[in-house]
Amino acid sequence: MTPIPVSRRNFLRASGVCLALPWLEAFAGAAPAAKPPKRAVFVFVPNGVNMWQFHPAKTGKDYELTPTLKPLATVRDRLTVLSGLQHFKVKGGHEEWAYLLTGNVKGEVASKHTAVRPNTISIDQHIAEAVGKQTRWPSLVVGADGGRMTSSFNRQGEPVLADFDLKNIFDELVGADPHGRLKHRASVLDLVSEQAADLRGKLGKGDERKLDEYLESVRAVEKRVKADLAFKETPKAAADEKRLTLNADPYKGDQQDDYVDTMFELIYLALQTDSTRVVTFTSTRSEGGGPLKSLGGDWHGQGHNTNDKVEAAEPKAFGVLSAYDTWWHERLARFLERLSAAKEGGADLLRNTAVFFGRGMSWPAFHRSDNLPLLLAGGEGLGFVQGRHLAFNNQAPVIAVEGKAPPVNKDFGKNPACVSDLLRTIAERMGVEAKGFGESRRTLDELTA
């Protein structure tokens, strides 16, 4: 199934790929008594789920894993299943990827894909603004589609472009710089700053100011290039190349496991090496063509075909959804296990990493966005209490009404909660004030009590 990654192996050997691991147990003695950093990972998965098989019937600690959640049995104690959350105003539809992490109250999305107005900032970028300076990358934004197909938006509401190229992410991560870009860039910068200094002398005062801006910018970039070059020289431990299939093609059905697993492995490496503390993985687009779409059955189309009926009425459509859900939960379980196996500062990596795994759609037939299927894992070190199923907004268990999906819950009770509240809680648990984020009105103290 998996193609033999000959070139990759050669590359790994030839360059002696290594990673700096500041927080690894092995380094713990050497490093000054620093506390492990707090981190957050946000994963978006499109197209909704088979809602009959996602939310457990019981809330609290003693809930039973539903069929599609079964793959998460090994990490059951490390995660929380959430019921009843949604955005207050935003609906989503095919643009749910752009709302999930922004809770854009204006209800419109920017991008060349769909529309129009700039989005609002997404929570990962809000956090990255505060903590990003401490690491090489303020945030790592990735996705199988890449580019503007991203759930991350900056303060101006412009999309933060996602990287889809596994090899590229890996190269950046290890500072391999295979084309020697950095050194060339350094000499290019050398040359232009000489040139600008010459030119500056020939200009009038008003123009000098502009050239000063230019020179300052060149110097700032030079500094970063030097830091990156220095990073290449730092001592590193070897990366586990068995877990990396850097040439996996997300468009090919038989390589999708490898693609997603490798992406998760790269995310793990980025966190472990403290290259970044904020990661967003916009897995893939919701509709139309795109990668991660050929696991057997047309994911999006079959979602429509469920028609919000009971499972028995549309067994094929719901079957395809269940297969996708199970597949994604297997990928997630693998990732969570990986994080929990890595030790740092007397605990494991997962303990200091809040992992948000969410869909912006629940019932896929008409793209409903109430009672979203959301999971929150890890982050106990940030104060999250795991191992439960929590229902918000008086959400009742999913039970068929007249042979169809239950109607949208309208009665949210006294203390309504929304997705923005959940995202804000993660931010604030990382020490980043996020009052007023998206649609948020409160923090979800239920998650930490």
Place this chain on the structure above:
Amino acid sequence: MKPLRLLFVALVALAPMSVRAADPPGEKPAPVPGAAFVQKYCLSCHGAEKKRGDLDLSGFRDEAAVVATRKVWSNAVRAVRDGEMPPKGAPQPTADEREAFAEAVRGAFRRADAGKPRDPGRVTIRRLNRAEYNNTVRDLCQIEFEPADNFPVDEPSHGFDNQGDALSLSPLLMERYLDAAEVVVTRALAGKPAKPAERVGFAQFMVSGSKVPYRLAVFTSDPVAATFRIAADGDYLIRLEGKPLGKGDPAPEVAVSVGGKEVKRVTFVFPEKGAYTKFEIPLALKKGKHSISLRFLNPARELEEKRSMYPPSVDGQNKEKLPGLELHAIDLVGPTDDTPEGRRRILACDPKAPRREQAREILTRFADRAFRRPATAEEVDRYLKLYDRSLEAGQNFEAAIGTSLQAILVSPNFLFRVELDDRPQEKGSHPISEYQLASRLSYFLWSSMPDEALLALAAKGELSKNLDAQVTRMLADDRSDALVENFAPQWLDIRDLARVTRGPQLDVRLRESMARETLLFCEEVLRKDRPVTDFLDGRYTFLNERLARHYGLAQFGRDKRTAAPVPAHTFVRFELPADGPRAGVLTHASVLTMTSNPDRTSPVKRGTWILENVLASPTPPPPADVPALEQAAAGTVKEPVTVRGRLELHRSKPGCAACHAKIDPLGFALERFDVLGQYRDKDGKAPVDDAAELSNGQKFQGTDGLRKVLLGKKDQFTKCLTEKMLTYALGRGLGDHDGPTVDTIVAAVAEDNYRFQRLIFEVVKSDPFRLRRGPTKGEKP
């Protein structure tokens, strides 16, 4: 108001106040301009007795004395025009009185300046803005892609985003420049274009500027068209993707035309594999713009009202499966020849020369073009040294050349339009160099670098002699689309249309259609060389089906009056009825939407818009203590219901009256158009009242009346447009010293029946466009 007073103090201190020089014998000196105004409104404070702010306007004997203290009087004019003076509480002149005073003083300056050399002003070194960067890279490297789309937005100033003073550079942008340079060079030098061929464009079914095609459902035989621009001659492939909608019986048959000529017929059946049936049609194309259109030959049913299924957020309700054709993409890829034009041109060199000489040839030619002037030997040597170092570091010939090309693309000489004085010894103002003139021309008309023809003329020193011919040639070139695309939306203030919210009715397609209408209209005025007054009263416009319906001009996809079909996806020219309410850009939905509040029309915004963009007579912003309209009206005995009623109340307050008497009437006349520019008879429950009265007592009604008022001031409008275009062309805000230039241009345009192209020619011929200020001693920063 304080800073202004201080300024007066400073200026008065500098100004020579002893103006009692003897009059030339036998000649009667011209009187002080605006003397009556000064007497009536100024002297009580700024006279010989009080000298408020150390300003005494009483001692001036004649016009010459006024001209001799130009700065003092310019400031006085500004203060009066801006409404800062006379201060609150003092008797207030009417807007017309203010204007007349300003005109009198300026007239005096003009008379004094007549025949003297004019000050062409000074332009701050200009960084390429995003549009200019994209276009320059396109023309420099013959590659079609837009690296600047990821650059931070350029800060506008004086209404335009190409102003030297405002275009700044940050580390973030510098990093993007470096990234872009890498990508540009890699793509320009790519031996074989990425995957079968380089994609030159996508169909833009609904959203212009979108790179991602929507799926489009076609049910009728109206053509679906997409326009592509290609940078080089060559063999290309048209790629089509689609499938039948519904049962696919009969299978949709489609005629494919390029530039109106049918090239192929294809039949869409359900695909055996994959989501869509794909076709590739090879053909040879010349450099330039090409329109590819598809016509559905056998639509099973011509629907009364055409509908499109995507984007679903727009027409999500359309669930019914209708027999039709679902189009996924019209793509043009190529050229299929595996040596891109850019690579050939960049790497061309003497095959017999030694490697290093080849490198010199390549780098010299590239630097010459990138810097838009011959690179100096010293500059080229630097790039050659970098090339040497790259070779030492293990790069091969091409990679080493590439590194030096990248260095050229991030050089200040490329990123900035540097205009060093080539004759610094010359004292007075003198022409900029021929190469600089070539760049000024090309960035004005094309938002891009000069082409070979311009550079060749500059090299021979013959460009300034051939200005008219070159402008004619450049306007005929496709690249002059950039003038419309970049100038018009900024002048008319509709660039932010994409950002306004007006509820669900204003969806993507409507927004895009609105913007498109205005662009196409402006393009028509330019291309057909129509009089500039068409902007005010042109009885034609460009509509697609959606917008025609929005305007109530179409029903069921047909023109209401002629019953001719209105295509759903392309724009057609509409002749507007002579008795209808619409004419010119003032009644475009784009402008009317931009000048409304989300929930109600705003006569104030519309009036202000006209004053700023049509009459060049902006009013100062309201003072800080003015309450909002709603609050101002609250608590009155009888609360007026209409916006107009509330405004009348507003205007009855003395603090507001001075400006609002000038603003509001213009806006009232447009009250028959709602927040989205749709025609209405009622505002809420009250009938619309679009009667208005100017502060001089002239009464008029509705858009017709407004048009007459504005056409009566067509020289003022021409002046406004001239100021805007000169600002755009020069990349700097205008100052007092530009006044004579503006007047000259307006007179020439008026002389030539107000033709729009005359305006462009005159701007190009003007002193500030062609000349530079000589070096001045002790020049202030």
